[in-house]
Amino acid sequence: MNSTSFGSDNSGTQVGINHGPITQNYFSSDRKGTPEQNTDNEILESLAFPQMLDRRDNIEPCHTNTCKWILDLEEYQSWRSQAHGLLWIKGKPGAGKSTLMVFLHDKLQISQDDRLGIRLNFFFTARGTEIQRTPLGMLRSLLNQIFNRDPTIRSQIRETYDRRCKQFGYGKRQWEWPQVMLEELLTSAILESANRQHVVVFVDALDEAGATSAQQLAGYFHRLVDRAEKKKLCIQVCISCRHYPIIENGQAIEIKVEDHNQEDIATYIQDKLTKTEAKDSTRQKMREMLVHQLTQQANGVFQWVHIIIPLIE
Structure with missing residues (x-):
């Protein structure tokens, strides 16, 4: 993905645009732990942002005895049975796509299926701050989650982080994670993690990233699933969005919410x-x-x- 491919029609955001400086100390004197533990904490803080969980946390749980229909759909069962694949959940505005995404994410979270190793999620919202509706926010959030949950993928991210600190100087940092770098790190982390366990990624309201960004992110996830197929890795992606803008689905499975709710x-x-x-x-x-x-x-x-x-x- 090139440096302009993530631009959002809604926000005008492009690669490299900052969302406020990161100013944590590389090794904070008030933290107790090994240098590696302190560095890991610094990395998590540098990737996180205050509104990272807001949209997900403010979606009301589904009403009693609703949303269960999707578990019996042939399309959903087909996606779940695959080692790798992309599922599109499409629907009209207000059809309940976000509620359905929370239901599916939580359903997998409490599943007894041992192959479900890590679940990552990001919920776009056009009504939030700029970073909540841009690919930069998604990349930072997903990388934060997988870095936190899978210690085996941390070495490459640590090396990249340390190299950036050396380039800009230690102490209080004034640099941002470049978006292209985040994309590469996230791809590598997911593929590496999938060597040992199943990885499932949920992305809600992709259309709220803007038409251009939605198209580019769709391509990004298609390429990720294609690489998983070639490497015989267990990576599944579930994306929800409106019917417009029209996004090429490729070989993905599609479910239309209003046809079943x-x-x-x-x-x-x-x-x-x-x-x-x-x-x-x-x-x-x-x-x-x-x-x-x-x-x-x-x-x-x-x-x-x-x-x-x-x-x-």
């Missing part, structure tokens, strides 16, 4: 309306008709139901 929407409406007691069979029948009508009007958009239900409860 009607029952979930009906369940949500039914549960909300049952808070109002139906005193006789006539009112019960009217409520059933209302559930059906609202489900049809929602047309696969969960967010519409969230807005409408409080108005009629």
Whole structure:
């Protein structure tokens, strides 16, 4: 990926643009530990940013007895059965893609399947700060996670970090991680980690990175999966996005959320309306008709139901 390929239509961000200086000490005097442990902590801090977890942490969990439909889909089971592959979860705005991504990530997290070694995730948001909607934020977050969870991949990142510190001088650093360097380090780290365990990457709301960046990141993940296939490594990628901008899927598997979430929407409406007691069979029948009508009007958009239900409860 070249130095301009990550540019975002939304933000105008390009490779090399800074998002504030990193000013931690290389070896902080107030930390106890070996020099290597201190360096590792410095690296984690240099990759992290304050809003890194905000979007993921603010997504409400799925409503009771919803989202489970995806586990039985042939497309999902096909992706899960592959050692390597890319799954696209597409849908209208407000269809519940982010909630579904959290459900899948958490489902794998509590799975007893031993082959699931490391799960990485990043949730784009166009409403957040610049770094929350640009590839730079995604790369820093994913590299932070894999560096923290797999000690065996740290040596190359340590060497790169130390080389940068020597170039710019120790003490308080004023340099940024270049985006191209982060891309190369993340690719190497994922491939190296996959030599020993299964790696699954979740990226939510790719479209919110902007059309150009979304296209380029799609290409990045396709190439990553292709390399995994050639090396016979276990790397799976799951990406959610809207239907537009149109992103080339290649050989990836695709699931359209609004084609499958009607029952979930009906369940949500039914549960909300049952808070109002139906005193006789006539009112019960009217409520059933209302559930059906609202489900049809929602047309696969969960967010519409969230807005409408409080108005009629």
